[in-house]
Amino acid sequence: MNTPPKLTIAIDGPASSGKGTMARLLAQKLGFSYIDTGALYRVVGLRATEAGLDLRDGPAVGALAAGLALRFGWTSAGLRIYDGEADLSDAIRNEVVGRAASDVAVLPEVRAALLAFQRALGAAGGVVMDGRDIGTVVLKDAGLKIYLDASAEERAGRRFRELRAKGEDVEQKTVLHEIIARDAQDKGRAAAPLLCADDAVVVDSTGRTPEEVLTEVLALVEARS
């Protein structure tokens, strides 16, 4: 007897809407793999900056992206991202790299270079993949699509606390401006902009704990299984 294919879950939404936390908890609960596609754009942003490239140069940054040896690893320290043997998981988690990621994510050449890799990771099902264009471009046939949102103030507050906990000297006001600018760039770009897929379920995490949001999403999974 053939076992039915496992569900594929796409989660999109703006910066710090709780996508990563929710996707991780959901994958854990369901025994699925979690794939953080933002990490791929962050690595491209980091590597392009290190190489001294102009982040608006599509052909150059696209060629760099196509030449990276990207690979995810699932370890006891959580999901890791590698370029070849280099573990870049910690180096990509800061606001400078976040902004560089959003800059290179505008470039169609970069998006094209990352597409097949993301699709291959989702092909077998049993995955929770989060990003900006998962339900609209990467996994258009996903069995469940969620658009996770929260107010800009709440998202900035979360990001601010995360950065402070890591010892970064930032101001909440600056983080809010940064989040608003990044949302505008992600929603306004021509190539695969952040938008809610027609068949996505909108979930708002404003003022709610991760567990509350997870309960709502698990009920959606239940309904699709």
Ligand code: CDP
């Ligand atoms: O963690 P945070 O929500 O701040 O960002 P992220 O998910 O790590 O993504 C960083 C940047 O990569 C975003 O601002 C997007 O511009 C870009 N991105 C994208 O264009 N498409 C994706 N599927 C994932 C991320």
